[in-house]
Amino acid sequence: MASDTMTDQHHHAETKPSWNGGSEPFKASYGKLMMWYFLLSDAFTFSGFLIAYGALRFSMPSWPVPDFVFSTFPGGFHHKPLLFVTLMTFILLASSFTMVRAVQEGHRENKMGVVKWMLWTIIGGAAFLGCQAWEWNTLMGKEHMSVKINPFGSHTESGTYLEGDGHDIKEGDTFKAGDSYLIHKHDGEWHPLKYRAEDGVDAGKEKQQQFGPKAFGALFFFITGFHGFHVLTGVIFLLIICVNSYTGLYVSRKNGYEMVEKIGLYWHFVDLVWVFVFLLFYLL
């Protein structure tokens, strides 16, 4: 018995050499602390992008209205503002919860509990990526938005349409300043509608719909793409750590599945970033 305890203690001492200088700073292991500082630097990267979005949006006289841009839902539904992105948000939140559960099971060294909840987290992450693929495909394939062309605009004056688009707008329909529109593209050609302005500096003049601010498409695809890349990376690392948990690699480390805790920190950070992407692109 006594010799067993001895070897056990010896083993412990051998598995904790990360901080050779003595006691752990901030009572956190090397890996966890460095994960926190990596996330801090990543937070600055995302902040840079989101602040650029804010500055460019503030510098434009008009900006596409999110409830109009993001209003499609799988199955051919239209005019369902924000419904699909709310679903995406719930998927990511749910996967954050399952991640917390995996970490908790790790703390009590319950191997199969860790594997089960990590699998749910992986499914959640993959489902989120699938939703994002559908959203991008709709925007690029059906609505023809790209990094360079943004067919979503909003009126800066009120007026009356002089022609219809065969979808929602009929000849003679009126609109107000701030109303949004989508310029349709058929057979490889754009079809901006003609209208007569009724107020503002051009009152009485015949005009046609203009493309929206170009920066919108570039910012949207770049920022949600960068976030999606984080989700993808997260799913890959979750898979690796899930397999390692299953094969029992972390059982011998006896540190309460700290690797699961570290990937958990990363995964919650991805959720945290989505809170602000959701706020800036969809809610405001």
Add this chain to the structure above:
Amino acid sequence: MGHLSYESSKTIATKTILILAFITIFEVVFALLGKGYLVDGFYISGWITGGMMILLSIVKAYLIVYEFMHMKYEVPGLVRTVLFPTLLLVWAIIAFLAEGRYWLGSRENVKNPPATESSSGTTPQGLIYELPENSL
């Protein structure tokens, strides 16, 4: 960790996720209500809805970082080294949004140059702005 029993940390996680879900639903409903989608002819000022969304998003961020990421249970030194640097962002946001507003003014000036400069004849050659249509 180690401060809480397995059962109580499980309860906290469930409570937190329910609060996060509730806040998200509230945000979406409030945004749609404010913009007149839910009740015909009923709008709320964008300043109120916008301010509310920003506030609620910060509450969500707090819950994720403090409960899900366990920041609540870390020692104060770790909390400070991670959170204090993010305070620099407050100034970055203020400065860059102000800059954005300034660009808006500059764009207007380029499109419609102030009359005084061109009439006094002091505009040097080569500084005459010509902007193509649809330059936005």
